Amino acid sequence: MFSMIKNFLQRHKRKFIVTGAVFGSLYLLMGYAQKRLREWQEKEAKKFFEMTRKKQHFESTERTCNQTILSLSKIVSESILSILNTEEIIQKLQDNPDNKLALWEQMKVMIFTRICVLIYALSILNVTLRVQLNIIGGYLYRDSMHEDEPLIDSELQAKYLSLCHHFVGPGVEDLARQIERAVKRVVEPISLKKKITLQEVEQVFWSIQTILCTDTNDGDPIKKMVHYLVDHTEINDAKFDTIVKETMDILESDEVMSVAMSTVSRSFSSIVDEVANLFTAKWVPTKKNHLEVIEDHVITNGAMKLGGNIDPFIDVNKLDMHFVKLLPVVNELITKNTCKNNTNIPDLLTQQLTLNEKLKVLGANVYEVFSNI
Numbered sequence: 001m002f003s004m005i006k007n008f009l010q011r012h013k014r015k016f017i018v019t020g021a022v023f024g025s026l027y028l029l030m031g032y033a034q035k036r037l038r039e040w041q042e043k044e045a046k047k048f049f050e051m052t053r054k055k056q057h058f059e060s061t062e063r064t065c066n067q068t069i070l071s072l073s074k075i076v077s078e079s080i081l082s083i084l085n086t087e088e089i090i091q092k093l094q095d096n097p098d099n100k101l102a103l104w105e106q107m108k109v110m111i112f113t114r115i116c117v118l119i120y121a122l123s124i125l126n127v128t129l130r131v132q133l134n135i136i137g138g139y140l141y142r143d144s145m146h147e148d149e150p151l152i153d154s155e156l157q158a159k160y161l162s163l164c165h166h167f168v169g170p171g172v173e174d175l176a177r178q179i180e181r182a183v184k185r186v187v188e189p190i191s192l193k194k195k196i197t198l199q200e201v202e203q204v205f206w207s208i209q210t211i212l213c214t215d216t217n218d219g220d221p222i223k224k225m226v227h228y229l230v231d232h233t234e235i236n237d238a239k240f241d242t243i244v245k246e247t248m249d250i251l252e253s254d255e256v257m258s259v260a261m262s263t264v265s266r267s268f269s270s271i272v273d274e275v276a277n278l279f280t281a282k283w284v285p286t287k288k289n290h291l292e293v294i295e296d297h298v299i300t301n302g303a304m305k306l307g308g309n310i311d312p313f314i315d316v317n318k319l320d321m322h323f324v325k326l327l328p329v330v331n332e333l334i335t336k337n338t339c340k341n342n343t344n345i346p347d348l349l350t351q352q353l354t355l356n357e358k359l360k361v362l363g364a365n366v367y368e369v370f371s372n373i
Contacts (some may be wrong), residue, residue: 023068054141055318058367060139065363066354069129073353076121077171077346084114086331104192104324109285111331113183115209117176118334118346119267121167124175126353127227127260128164128343130363135243138370139302152243160243167228175228182211197277200270201326209268225251234373250366258275259358266356267349274339276350278329279319283313 090105093100139152152160186207190196190320213220217226230254235241250256334345343351351361 002119024066036319040071050145051247054371057141057144057373058137058166058364061367062360062363063135064137065130065133067125069259069354070350072125072164073122073346073350076125076168076172077118077350079118080114080121080176081335081346083173083176084110084117086110086114086335101192104327105188108190108192108323109180109184111327111334112187112204112208113176113180114334115271115330116179116183116205116212117172118349119264119271120179120212121172122174122349122353123260123263123267124221124225124228125164125167126166126263126356126359127256127362128225128251130359131256131366132164132368133159135247135250135370138367138372139243141367141371152239156237156239156243159237159240163229163233163244163247166232170219170232172333175221178215178221179208179212182208182215185211190323192322194323194324196326197318197320198262198272201275205268205272209264219259219289222257222264223252225256225260248369254327255365257360259362262358263353263356267352270348270352274333274345275326275330276316277340278326278333279316279321280314327357332370 007161086107089103090112092106092344093103117243136152136157143150143152186204190204213222218224230244230248233244235244329338339345339348
């Protein structure tokens with residue numbers, strides 16, 4: 001029996017060797033595959049946790065950014081309204097002075113200057129702060145991932161973030177003086193007695209924006225963001241110098257310039273929309289008992305009650321208003337809650353800029369770059 005088994009093994013010796021080698025190889029391959037699978041799973045899990053942690057850190061940075069922007073935007077708005085104070089002129093006009101015409105001329109320039117300064121100042125503030133805070137956020141995330149010496153300490157953070165303080169103060173005053181010169185060139189020739197249309201109001205804003213974009217003396221305010229942020233700061237530290245130069249490179253990039261100009265244009269469009277509402281409010285009845293007679297027809301609440309076929313639609317582009325009557329209501333848009341959702345122009349602009357998708361994407365891109373370096 002044993003000899004039969006021995007003969008069988010000898011006859012099939014090669015087969016047993018090959019089979020053993022195959023199963024051995026399979027065993028080793030399975031072990032290797034399981035090891036690689038565990039490594040891949042661990043790597044993916046680590047990557048997932050890192051992505052989750054990074055996402056949470058970015059969201060925290062965004063919340064801080066929005067809170068800071070809202071806080072500083074209020075300070076900037078109040079500073080602008082204080083520098084360009086129309087209340088003093090209104091008080092003088094109420095006393096019916098001899099120089100009433102001169103005061104109205106001063107008033108029209110100041111109102112349009114206020115609006116333009118608010119648009120440019122809040123846009124510049126939003127862009128620069130979003131860039132700064134996401135640079136800081138990126139650095140802090142990298143520091144949290146390494147135990148080495150921190151790339152940016154609390155003292156450097158405070159010094160870096162204080163760069164915007166100049167803009168909030170003297171920077172806004174410089175911007176107001178520059179914009180006032182542009183506004184005077186456009187608004188002063190317009191007679192107070194002139195009947196002005198919405199398209200002409202829009203043309204006024206467009207002309208002011210064009211003058212500022214092509215200003216050869218002071219420069220385009222948007223292209224001067226670096227000037228407002230950096231030029232008045234003493235830099236005597238290597239790390240601080242590095243982060244400032246990185247910020248300058250970003251603010252001077254075509255992408256950031258494009259986003260900033262887009263926010264300015266969009267803000268001007270929002271102001272024109274609010275002025276359009278003023279024109280509409282002047283012509284469309286808003287009270288139940290308000291009747292408007294048009295030829296032989298009577299309109300109540302914008303709906304025809306008597307007469308033949310008449311279109312109640314009001315084409316705002318065909319309406320006009322005496323310039324002198326437009327000024328007080330535009331001024332109320334700035335100082336009182338008479339804009340959409342019971343707000344005013346400073347708050348309206350701040351809300352739109354805080355929610356602006358292009359600015360959010362810009363912040364996310366900056367954060368991604370500086371958190372991965």
